[in-house]
Amino acid sequence: MLDLDEISKKVYETQVWRSIFRHSPWKDAPRDRMRHIVDNIWLHLHPARIRPRAVKVSYSWGLGGISFMLYLILTVTGVLLMFYYRPTVELAYQDMKDLEFVVTLGKFLRNAHRWSAHAMVLIVILHMVRVFLTGAYKKPREFNWGIGVLLLTITLFLSFTGYLLPWDQLAIWAVTVGTNMAGATPFMGNEGPFSGLLGMRVNNDVRFVLLGGTTVGASTLIRFYVLHCVLVPLVAGALMIVHFWRVRKDSFSAAPLEADEEKLDVWPHLIVREYLAAALTILAIFLWSVLQNAPLEELANATVTPNPSKAPWYFVGLQELLVYFDPWIAGVIIPNVIIVGLVAMPFIDVNPKGVGYYSLRERPLANTMFLSGIFLWFLLIFIGYFCRGPNWGWYWPWESWLAHKPLPPPTWDLPAWAGASLMIFYMAFGMAAPRLIGGEISWSRAIGAFVALFLLAVGGLKIFTALAAAKLLMLGFFIFIFFLLGFLFPQRYLKGLDLARYALTMSLILMMLGVLLKIGLRLGFDIKYVLSLPQFNFNI
Amino acid sequence: MRKLFYISNFGILGVFLLAIGLDHKREWKKHQRGYYEMEAARLEEELKSAGDEAERKSIQSQIRSFRRRPLEIKQIITPDLGRVDRCVTCHVGMDEFTNPSLSNPFAEHPFKAHPKSIAKSHSFQQYGCVACHAGQGLATTAEAAHGQVEHWEEPLLKAPYLEAACAKCHGNFESLSETKTAALGKKLFEKHGCIGCHAVNGRGGVISVDLGDIADKPLARIDFSKSGLDRKDWNIKNWIETHLTKDPMELVPNDPEGHLGEPISPSGMPPFAGEINAAQAQAITTYLLTMSKQPLPHTYYVPGAPAKERSSGDPAKRGQMVFEKYGCAGCHGLGGAAGRRNFNALADKQTRMEDGRVPSLVRVVGTYSPEELKKKIQEGVPSSAISKFKPEGPTPPLYMPGWSEKIKGPELDDLASYLFSVADQDSGGW
Numbered sequence: 001m002l003d004l005d006e007i008s009k010k011v012y013e014t015q016v017w018r019s020i021f022r023h024s025p026w027k028d029a030p031r032d033r034m035r036h037i038v039d040n041i042w043l044h045l046h047p048a049r050i051r052p053r054a055v056k057v058s059y060s061w062g063l064g065g066i067s068f069m070l071y072l073i074l075t076v077t078g079v080l081l082m083f084y085y086r087p088t089v090e091l092a093y094q095d096m097k098d099l100e101f102v103v104t105l106g107k108f109l110r111n112a113h114r115w116s117a118h119a120m121v122l123i124v125i126l127h128m129v130r131v132f133l134t135g136a137y138k139k140p141r142e143f144n145w146g147i148g149v150l151l152l153t154i155t156l157f158l159s160f161t162g163y164l165l166p167w168d169q170l171a172i173w174a175v176t177v178g179t180n181m182a183g184a185t186p187f188m189g190n191e192g193p194f195s196g197l198l199g200m201r202v203n204n205d206v207r208f209v210l211l212g213g214t215t216v217g218a219s220t221l222i223r224f225y226v227l228h229c230v231l232v233p234l235v236a237g238a239l240m241i242v243h244f245w246r247v248r249k250d251s252f253s254a255a256p257l258e259a260d261e262e263k264l265d266v267w268p269h270l271i272v273r274e275y276l277a278a279a280l281t282i283l284a285i286f287l288w289s290v291l292q293n294a295p296l297e298e299l300a301n302a303t304v305t306p307n308p309s310k311a312p313w314y315f316v317g318l319q320e321l322l323v324y325f326d327p328w329i330a331g332v333i334i335p336n337v338i339i340v341g342l343v344a345m346p347f348i349d350v351n352p353k354g355v356g357y358y359s360l361r362e363r364p365l366a367n368t369m370f371l372s373g374i375f376l377w378f379l380l381i382f383i384g385y386f387c388r389g390p391n392w393g394w395y396w397p398w399e400s401w402l403a404h405k406p407l408p409p410p411t412w413d414l415p416a417w418a419g420a421s422l423m424i425f426y427m428a429f430g431m432a433a434p435r436l437i438g439g440e441i442s443w444s445r446a447i448g449a450f451v452a453l454f455l456l457a458v459g460g461l462k463i464f465t466a467l468a469a470a471k472l473l474m475l476g477f478f479i480f481i482f483f484l485l486g487f488l489f490p491q492r493y494l495k496g497l498d499l500a501r502y503a504l505t506m507s508l509i510l511m512m513l514g515v516l517l518k519i520g521l522r523l524g525f526d527i528k529y530v531l532s533l534p535q536f537n538f539n540i
Numbered sequence: 541m542r543k544l545f546y547i548s549n550f551g552i553l554g555v556f557l558l559a560i561g562l563d564h565k566r567e568w569k570k571h572q573r574g575y576y577e578m579e580a581a582r583l584e585e586e587l588k589s590a591g592d593e594a595e596r597k598s599i600q601s602q603i604r605s606f607r608r609r610p611l612e613i614k615q616i617i618t619p620d621l622g623r624v625d626r627c628v629t630c631h632v633g634m635d636e637f638t639n640p641s642l643s644n645p646f647a648e649h650p651f652k653a654h655p656k657s658i659a660k661s662h663s664f665q666q667y668g669c670v671a672c673h674a675g676q677g678l679a680t681t682a683e684a685a686h687g688q689v690e691h692w693e694e695p696l697l698k699a700p701y702l703e704a705a706c707a708k709c710h711g712n713f714e715s716l717s718e719t720k721t722a723a724l725g726k727k728l729f730e731k732h733g734c735i736g737c738h739a740v741n742g743r744g745g746v747i748s749v750d751l752g753d754i755a756d757k758p759l760a761r762i763d764f765s766k767s768g769l770d771r772k773d774w775n776i777k778n779w780i781e782t783h784l785t786k787d788p789m790e791l792v793p794n795d796p797e798g799h800l801g802e803p804i805s806p807s808g809m810p811p812f813a814g815e816i817n818a819a820q821a822q823a824i825t826t827y828l829l830t831m832s833k834q835p836l837p838h839t840y841y842v843p844g845a846p847a848k849e850r851s852s853g854d855p856a857k858r859g860q861m862v863f864e865k866y867g868c869a870g871c872h873g874l875g876g877a878a879g880r881r882n883f884n885a886l887a888d889k890q891t892r893m894e895d896g897r898v899p900s901l902v903r904v905v906g907t908y909s910p911e912e913l914k915k916k917i918q919e920g921v922p923s924s925a926i927s928k929f930k931p932e933g934p935t936p937p938l939y940m941p942g943w944s945e946k947i948k949g950p951e952l953d954d955l956a957s958y959l960f961s962v963a964d965q966d967s968g969g970w
Contacts, residue, residue, distance in 0.1 A: 094624070097678040101626070102613055108559045168691075169760075272541065279548035286555040290562065297691045304758040402765035406800045 036267040045244055046270060047252070049263040053356070054253035055270050059134070062277035063127035064247075067155075068240070069278040070120040073285060077113040078229065085165065087225035089218045092167035093299045100296070111289035117159045119285065121314050124155045125374075132345075132370050135355040135363060136254045142346035144246035147239055149342045154236045156314055161228035163312050164221060172216045172300040173309035175224070177319055179216065181331025183207035192328045193537040215302060255356025307390045317380030323392065324518045326529075326539035334515070338373075341508050348501050348508075365493040372485060373512050380519075411528035419531035423540075430510045434490035435502060441491060450483050474524040478517055486513045514540075567681045568629045569611045575632040575651050580606040582645065613680065614638075618668040620837045625668040625677035627685065636664055650682075658718075671836075672705040673697055688772050693759050695775050697829070700822060704755070704829035709836060711844030725827025728820055732812065732874070736867025737938075740831065745867060746941060748808065754780065755832040766791055780828050784821035787811040789883070789894070796883065796893060796934050805893075808937025810871070810880035859958025862951045868901075871938050876901030876962055885936040886927040893933050905963035910956050917952065918944035 011017055012025040022039055026032055034048040053059055084103055085095050099106035128148060131137055137145035164175045183189040187198055188206040195205065202214050212219030264270075311319045321330035354363040389395035393405055414422065441449070454476055461467060467475070486509060494505060518540065521527040529539045583603045590596045614635050615626045628635035633644050633653040644653045654664075662672070670677040675696040679685040687695035697705060700721035707713035707722040714723040729735070734751075735744035741752035757776055764774045767782050782791055792807035816824070852858050863869065863876070871880055879887075879898030887897035905913060920942035923935050947955060 090622075094678060097676075101678060101680040101684070105559060105563050108563060272545075276541070276544055276548060279552060280544075283548050283551045283555065286552060286559065290555060290559050298693060298758075298760075301758065304760050306760055400765075402763065404795070404800055 030265060033265040033267045043267075043271070045248055046266045047248065048266055050266050050270055051251075051253045051255075051257075051261060052264050053255050055264060055273060057273065059253070059357075061126075061130055062273065063123055063130050065274050065277050066281050067120060067124050067127055069281045070116045070123060070285075071236070071240070073116045073282065074113060074120065075233070077109055077116065080109055081113055082229060087165065087222050089167060089221060089300070092165060092221065096166045096168070096296055100293075107293060108289050111292065111294050112285055113162075114294035115288045115292070116285050117162060118313075119288075121155055121159050124152050128152055128342075129370075129374060133358050133367060134254065135353075135357075135359075135366075137346045138254070138349065138352075138355050139346070141246070141250050141254065144243060144250060145346050146343045147243045147246065149339060151236065151239050151243060153339060154232060154239065158228065158232050158236060159314065160312060161224040161232060164216070164224045165228065166296055167221060167300045169297040169300055169304070169306055170295060172302065173306055174312050175220070176216050177309050177311040178315055179207055179210055179220075181318065181327060182210055184327035185332045186328055189328070189332075192332070217302070253356055308388060308392050310384065310388070313381060313385055316384035317377055320380045320384035320388070321515070324515070324522050324540075326537050328537060329540060337508075337511060344504070348505050350497070350501065365489055368485065368489060369509055369512070376512065376516060409526050411522070411526045413529045413532045414527065416531065416533070419529070423531050426514070427507075427510060430486055430513075431503065431506050434487055434506070435495045437491055438495075441488065446483075446488055450480060453483060454479050471524055474520060478520040478524075482513055482517060486510060568613070571630040571650055572611050572632055575638075575646075576606045576609050578646060578651060579644075616664055616668045618666060618671070620666070620839075621668060621671055623668050623670055623677055625670050626680055627669040627673075627675070627677060628664075629680055630682070630685075631669075634664070634669075673702065674705070690771075693775065695777075697777075701777055701826050701829055704826050707827070707830040708832065709840045710842045712842055713830075714844065721823045722826045722830065724820070725823035725825070728816065728824050729827055730864060730867075731869070732815065733864070733867035733869030733871070734824075736870030737809070745870070747938060751828060751831055753831060753833040755829045756834060763792070766793060777825060777829060781821055781825040783809060784812050784816060784824055785818060786813060789881075794934075798932075798934075803932070803934040805883040805934035805937045808883065815874070855954050855957040856961040857958075859954035859956070859961070862947065862955040863958055866943070866947060871898045871940075872901045873898075876905070876959060878902075880938075882926075882936045882938040884928050884930055884933040885938070886929050890929050893930055896929055896936055898938055901959055902962055903964055905959045906965055910960070913956050913959065914952055916940075917947060917955065918942060 009025060012023070017023075023032075023035065037043045037046050037048045081099075084099055084106065086092065096110070099110050103109075131145065131148065137148075160175070160178055163178075164171045183202075183205060184192045185206050186192045187194050188200065189195060190200045190202045190205040190207070192200075202208065208214060210220075210223070211217070212223045310316055318331055318335060321334060324330065325334070349366050351363055351366065353359070354366075360367050386397045387394055389399070389401040389405075393408065395401060395403075395405070413419070457475060457479055458467065458472065461475075490506060490509065494502060497505065518530065521530065532539045580603045583599050583606070587596060587599045587603070590599055612629075613626055614628045614632070614637075615624050616628060617624050628638075631650045632638050633646060633651050634642070636642065639653060642653050642656060642659050644651070646652050668677065669675070673696055674694040675687040676685050676689075676692050676694075679687075683689055684692070703713075703719045703722040706716070706719045710716060710719065713719040714726060716723075737745045737747040739745060739750045739752070742750065744750075755776060757779075759774060759776065762774075762776075762779055764771075764779070767774075767779070768786075769778050769782065788807040788809035788811065794804040794806045795801070796803055796805050798804075812821075850861050852861070868876065871882075873880055877900060879900045881894065882896045882898045884893040885896035885898070887895060890896065908916065921940040923937075923939035926936050926939060928936065
């Protein structure tokens, strides 16, 4: 009979084993568990012992770890794909076909890379939501939250640069849509406001730098290839190191210490969960890759524009915003405000409660506003991805794009004076009202105020136009949302804040609700722009 | 947790093995193996009747070689076309290395050999397969390779449409026995006056699109929804052919009632289905499929003899040639007898916009003096000058272009003589 214990003992004692692992024979004792972590180059970023609540799956859902695992899958599959892929317009598409039809496991490899990329974007966003909801960005983790936000944008950029590489119709037109937004950058893009000040033209602006030309072409392909395979992964890797290091330094769980808390050994308690998360991730990606093939359309053709051309799904929300705002606002200002707002979040939100656990009750304002923003982001993606057809017209998901639709009703702009006064009123009232109206507002008074507001709006509009029932309903809905999120919540939870933080938070809230209200005005009332100042490209 | 550990680990292993299995079990292997086995069986039959020892040995070694041959992707790389055609992976009978004589007794698809006459003059090493047959040469599954899949716009060309591939290079296709359909198509194209509305590479009418690159038209620009074709049949060949076998008005109905905005008349192309039969429609389609702007190496082209100038002593005969040369029949009908449909143009005994007609030359020419007729031909009738049946309806799609730059001098005189020779005598007293 084979005595496994005897054999392993002998193996552990050989000179070869000891030279590699430095261990004395493994015994399941606290000291050895500790040494498993600290003596191991790959594992020593973990502490040796950890608080039990940091290990709970229902606390972190393993989302950060899964993101990293997806990054590893993407690295491995990506490097393998690089063996087959040649980044030139003559060959790239042919190489896609070769992967599908000739290369051993080529289709599987490409599917795994594609689906991991989509999954990573989604999981990174969910990871951010989780961190927000558990208040884990608060002191002393503000910096790491900022790094995380940067990593999120880098994830999006990585996915976006990879989108071009198959060089099919889907690729070039999605990238054309995405990069056209860069052309609308203020000062730096030739179509943005103040572009004349820096002498920006179509062939020297920031979009030109990104594309290596005035349209998506051969030089764009090589640029995106280098960005996708070398530059951005390196930056992402560097930031990830910082991110992990700070997770370790700032400690794994943010929750307040409890008196009789006994720490757990990381080996095996955390390691086994990490391993399972990673394995299940791989399993999910493999299954997905066997069941569904990555899309590949016709060879890219710069003279045939698909109608509609859509950006990659995670940017379709921004593309949808083009309906409501001037491109430089939709494609540049709004995403930048989102990024800056997220980075600034830990410095604005000084509520000390709700750190390290989920609590709507202790952080009603922060959680409500954040989830509203996330909901709005995905709502826009949903509209853009599922509800938009030819000529960016509205088609319900079950409607055929081949059905010819009547032109949408004509849109109209508010006159400048009315738009300007409405904007000023919105900002001034929105800023001042929650702070100036003191005292606790009871629900009955709140309802009364809402009805009064609603009647005021209906009466005001009645002067101009007869309102149909659907429009009334829509108006009621949007006034309710604004009243609840833009007034009641801040009035109840925000007014105690110092003036600077109050103003900053309130303007972020008003901007977010402003986007929602504008969507309502456009879809319900055909208002193209509330305020249009063409000389500054200022159209909102 | 232990259970999860096993599930995930064995799951990964299982799915990965499944992926390898699926990858290994490729469609083309079945065909290639099948071909080798058929060849081996055929040789075994041969072995029975083989005479001397040397011959037996040679046949036996051939059998062994077929039985042991590894399955592999076979491809023809054509440098001057920049193509990689993998068709011979399944069509092994057409692989010059497996079947150097390019002949075998197999009739079954995909095993049969290529017809020799063509193969002799068109070396596979130079032309590959796709240059003539279209389809997706890079693919290795039947469906994708034959190109009847979404996102592949050039499906396999079957006979007689395949002749289009010949006529692309062979300028002399009208005199070849293999390209009778394409040649007929050209004749019909001229006879029915297509060129009156459609230019070909700039020569011809301006009322509709230039057909010089119609075979390259991107499918993204075509709305097939009214064609009644299955989605898998949405391709340019069927788009052309349905224009001839169906009423184009149904194919491209547009919006004559103005439901979606300004009223737009349906396709102005008259229905030809009553005038040409299915085989003739096929022939015209074949001819039009030659019209591509995709470059071919100049060495591929075979020039044709220049078209013979037709002539006649009779001015009316010469006039008829002018009538055909400029495609007047496209709108005015064969011999100018019956004007074709012009949506919403005012015509006799009209009850619907669809009944609008181009004037019948046979009937109206008699009401003109020769000078008036020539002036009319030279000046044309712009669409704004055509009376509508329904004033708020769409502008009629067909109009008479001014021909002063094209038809003049003796041609104009001849044309007028011809028209008067076919016209009804005016009973009104001219």
